[in-house]
Amino acid sequence: MKKRSFTILLTALLTFSVMLAGCSGGNNSNKATGDPAPTQTAKAEDKTPAAEEPTAITIMLPLNTSETPPDTIKKEIEKLTNTKLTYQFFPADSYEEKLNTAFATGSLPQVTYLKNQSTFVQMKEAIKDGQFWEIGPYLSEYPNLNKLKPEILNNTKVEGKPYSLYIGRPLARQGMIYRKDWADKLGLKAPANVDELFAMAKAFTEQDPDGNGQKDTTGIADRNELVYGAFKTVSSWFGTPNTWGTKDGQLQPEFTFPQYIDTMDFFKELRSGGYMNQDFAATSKTDAVNMFTSGKAGMYIGGSMQDIDSLNKDLIKNFPDAVLDTHSMVAGPDGKFAQWMIPGYNNLVLFPKSAVKDEAELKKILAFFDKMMTPELANMMFWGIEGTHYTVVEGKAKVGDNKELIEREVKPFKDSVIGESETNGMYESYNTLPGRIHAEELLKENVKVGVPDPTAALDSATYTEKGVELQQLITDATYKYMYGQIDKAAFEKAVEDWKSRGGSKIIEEYNAAAAK
Amino acid sequence: MQEATAPSSTTPKFQPKKQKRNSELKKRLWRNKWLYVMLLPGVLYFIIFKYLPMYGLVISFQDYKPYQGITGSEWVGMEHFKRLFAEPEFFNILKNTLILFGLNLFIYFPVPIILALMLNELRGHFFKRLFQTLVYLPHFMSWVIIVSITYVMVTMDGGIINELLVYFGFNKINFLLSPGWFRPMYILQVIWREAGWGTIIYLASIAAIDPGLYEAARMDGAGRLRQVWHITLPAIRGVIITLFILKIGHVLDLGFEHVYLLLNSMNREVAEIIDTYVYTAGLRQGQYSYSTAIGFFKSVIGLIMVMLVNRISKKMGEEGVY
Numbered sequence: 001m002k003k004r005s006f007t008i009l010l011t012a013l014l015t016f017s018v019m020l021a022g023c024s025g026g027n028n029s030n031k032a033t034g035d036p037a038p039t040q041t042a043k044a045e046d047k048t049p050a051a052e053e054p055t056a057i058t059i060m061l062p063l064n065t066s067e068t069p070p071d072t073i074k075k076e077i078e079k080l081t082n083t084k085l086t087y088q089f090f091p092a093d094s095y096e097e098k099l100n101t102a103f104a105t106g107s108l109p110q111v112t113y114l115k116n117q118s119t120f121v122q123m124k125e126a127i128k129d130g131q132f133w134e135i136g137p138y139l140s141e142y143p144n145l146n147k148l149k150p151e152i153l154n155n156t157k158v159e160g161k162p163y164s165l166y167i168g169r170p171l172a173r174q175g176m177i178y179r180k181d182w183a184d185k186l187g188l189k190a191p192a193n194v195d196e197l198f199a200m201a202k203a204f205t206e207q208d209p210d211g212n213g214q215k216d217t218t219g220i221a222d223r224n225e226l227v228y229g230a231f232k233t234v235s236s237w238f239g240t241p242n243t244w245g246t247k248d249g250q251l252q253p254e255f256t257f258p259q260y261i262d263t264m265d266f267f268k269e270l271r272s273g274g275y276m277n278q279d280f281a282a283t284s285k286t287d288a289v290n291m292f293t294s295g296k297a298g299m300y301i302g303g304s305m306q307d308i309d310s311l312n313k314d315l316i317k318n319f320p321d322a323v324l325d326t327h328s329m330v331a332g333p334d335g336k337f338a339q340w341m342i343p344g345y346n347n348l349v350l351f352p353k354s355a356v357k358d359e360a361e362l363k364k365i366l367a368f369f370d371k372m373m374t375p376e377l378a379n380m381m382f383w384g385i386e387g388t389h390y391t392v393v394e395g396k397a398k399v400g401d402n403k404e405l406i407e408r409e410v411k412p413f414k415d416s417v418i419g420e421s422e423t424n425g426m427y428e429s430y431n432t433l434p435g436r437i438h439a440e441e442l443l444k445e446n447v448k449v450g451v452p453d454p455t456a457a458l459d460s461a462t463y464t465e466k467g468v469e470l471q472q473l474i475t476d477a478t479y480k481y482m483y484g485q486i487d488k489a490a491f492e493k494a495v496e497d498w499k500s501r502g503g504s505k506i507i508e509e510y511n512a513a514a515a516k
Numbered sequence: 517m518q519e520a521t522a523p524s525s526t527t528p529k530f531q532p533k534k535q536k537r538n539s540e541l542k543k544r545l546w547r548n549k550w551l552y553v554m555l556l557p558g559v560l561y562f563i564i565f566k567y568l569p570m571y572g573l574v575i576s577f578q579d580y581k582p583y584q585g586i587t588g589s590e591w592v593g594m595e596h597f598k599r600l601f602a603e604p605e606f607f608n609i610l611k612n613t614l615i616l617f618g619l620n621l622f623i624y625f626p627v628p629i630i631l632a633l634m635l636n637e638l639r640g641h642f643f644k645r646l647f648q649t650l651v652y653l654p655h656f657m658s659w660v661i662i663v664s665i666t667y668v669m670v671t672m673d674g675g676i677i678n679e680l681l682v683y684f685g686f687n688k689i690n691f692l693l694s695p696g697w698f699r700p701m702y703i704l705q706v707i708w709r710e711a712g713w714g715t716i717i718y719l720a721s722i723a724a725i726d727p728g729l730y731e732a733a734r735m736d737g738a739g740r741l742r743q744v745w746h747i748t749l750p751a752i753r754g755v756i757i758t759l760f761i762l763k764i765g766h767v768l769d770l771g772f773e774h775v776y777l778l779l780n781s782m783n784r785e786v787a788e789i790i791d792t793y794v795y796t797a798g799l800r801q802g803q804y805s806y807s808t809a810i811g812f813f814k815s816v817i818g819l820i821m822v823m824l825v826n827r828i829s830k831k832m833g834e835e836g837v838y
Contacts, residue, residue, distance in 0.1 A: 096799070100802045126581075218673070279671050282671075287667070480781070483693065501604075
């Protein structure tokens with residue numbers, strides 16, 4: 001009997017230990033594959049023999065590449081700034097979700113990057129509630145941070161106070177990238193107005209620009225995004241205001257303007273004529289780009305014109321003779337030019353009070369960012385290590401040839417550089433591709449006719465609460481209209497729906513905020 | 517073992533009934549103590565990971581603000597549920613969810629059974645193995661892959677299926693954007709990915725059937741179909757019913773990822789389900805309380821369904837799951 005109970009005990013113990021092993025094994029593999037953050041923890045215990053203890057800073061930011069980067073850049077930065085950095089990268093696609101859950105559980109790290117303007121709008125309520133450090137009073141103590149452009153900082157203020165540092169971007173980078181070789185072959189010039197744009201799309205579809213004797217090309221490769229696809233850029237060429245506009249002395253959303261309808265009609269005709277991809281409402285960015293780089297479409301509209309480098313790289317793999325160019329000066333029906341502008345930043349950094357305990361800690365972190373805004377460090381983050389990732393030509397940075405290495409080691413950090421080259425002194429890019437050089441000129445032209453979003457610095461509680469959900473109504477109706485499933489009356493009904501379900505309140509609140 | 521249980525066996529007989537029962541329970545517990553020890557990890561797992569988190573459900577009755585915490589947030593009672601039921605799209609979303617669930621139940625569910633029966637009838641050992649492996653394979657592909665492959669095949673811009681339609685003189689069909697094609701595409705993809713994997717349990721229970729039964733049937737002159745109908749199917753009936761009830765328990769888990777990938781502006785009226793709505797309204801917009809309320813509602817429906825079906829199956833003389 002004794003013996004048997006011993007056997008049972010042994011069995012139980014064994015089961016237990018196997019289960020425990022199973023559990024812990026599971027955990028380990030999770031850490032290794034699922035969550036990249038812990039593996040990033042700095043191992044550099046006593047790397048810097050500096051007198052002062054390195055400051056430990058944890059940073060959470062969106063990742064725009066498929067892998068977390070190796071420590072190459074991070075180590076250099078730690079050395080130069082006497083810090084111990086932990087970067088928590090999370091895929092940009094689901095970053096809002098990560099941000100919301102981390103916020104809900106109070107586990108935002110000391111330095112929290114948002115994703116874009118709309119994540120900032122969502123955080124406004126928490127900012128007002130005092131969850132984040134106000135940095136306004138400290139900025140003047142840091143010579144480099146103090147250089148940040150006040151007009152852009154203004155757009156990031158909440159109740160008139162700055163809480164965040166911004167990642168600068170040119171105000172209007174969008175335009176079109178098109179096949180210049182096709183246009184030349186068909187004797188077309190860059191479209192000067194929307195009619196010529198339509199004509200070009202039609203010609204690219206019907207006149208066999210690739211000369212293979214088959215009707216297998218189309219005009220525009222668009223994707224399932226109204227804002228970052230072709231729609232918004234073309235709508236601003238048509239003269240639609242940027243998100244909100246003034247009508248009868250009142251702020252009104254863009255979709256109540258006749259130009260918005262004109263733009264929808266434009267796309268409706270393009271689609272029914274077959275001059276753009278038929279499935280654009282279900283086409284992802286990757287698929288749209290693929291259509292363009294595989295020679296099936298001749299125009300790519302709405303993205304940053306600076307993307308021409310990467311598009312060109314992939315296109316000439318398939319068609320060595322292809323030539324690309326950029327263009328953005330397309331006049332509307334009234335002959336006027338217009339380009340919508342972003343508020344000058346594409347992302348912001350916040351400092352949660354839950355992680356940054358006191359003023360001394362905040363000052364240390366701000367000191368780190370102040371150093372990051374020196375040319376040496378900004379270049380390191382944006383361009384990588386000189387000689388390895390880029391070389392300096394005529395005082396500008398020329399990207400190295402090993403694109404994969406740069407994508408892996410530098411790109412993830414690139415999108416976190418505070419400020420822009422005018423303020424942090426980093427190198428401008430040295431361009432060789434004629435289309436890219438053209439793009440840089442167009443960027444300056446765009447701003448001259450730029451249309452800002454009048455609500456960028458305004459506040460609407462209803463918008464914060466249900467803006468995204470309500471926008472869905474309009475987005476769906478817009479697509480349905482462009483696909484010819486609903487008519488103008490039904491679209492206007494959707495707008496009425498938008499108003500009755502909270503839109504009217506948003507209009508009211510924005511107008512009240514603007515009147516202040 | 518005996519020494520351990522000895523003291524309780526000496527309990528006097530004239531004790532009140534209740535106490536006696538108590539001591540008997542103790543005795544039983546003590547006798548099977550190792551079984552309970554072995555049970556412990558499982559129980560702990562459920563308590564820690566399934567029951568304790570339910571505490572979080574209270575936020576569906578609050579205006580939850582993360583920085584105020586559960587204790588500090590304002591109590592709003594049924595406010596979020598009222599908003600949910602007042603939402604003009606709510607019934608449409610519920611309808612979509614239930615329709616997809618119905619498709620899962622009545623179209624997908626029988627497929628693995630039929631497939632298992634067919635695999636079982638395959639005679640060549642090599643072919644059986646080959647087919648089994650082939651039908652299992654899609655299960656290991658993520659939804660992103662399945663949906664992308666479908667996209668490439670059915671897109672109107674050069675997808676093979678539309679090219680074939682044109683070749684045979686038909687018109688192109690807009691599979692990706694038409695509300696009418698969403699449901700067929702959804703269920704076909706589910707079958708494609710899961711049907712093979714679903715056969716495993718059925719195959720295992722078919723393998724356990726006594727071969728003597730088939731032999732006897734053959735002696736009586738039963739053909740292949742007769743054997744399937746009178747022996748194989750009745751033998752796995754219990755398994756089918758258990759799996760059916762378990763399936764209903766997952767009533768509204770229709771694969772968020774799958775539907776979200778298929779969803780677009782043109783098919784939203786049929787493709788928006790509770791899960792995708794929770795994601796857009798809740799997680800992306802940070803409406804924690806509201807999305808918890810919706811999730812709560814969904815779980816309640818799931819629970820009701822399971823209890824209902826369990827009762828029905830017991831009435832029909834089958835064993836339920838509890």
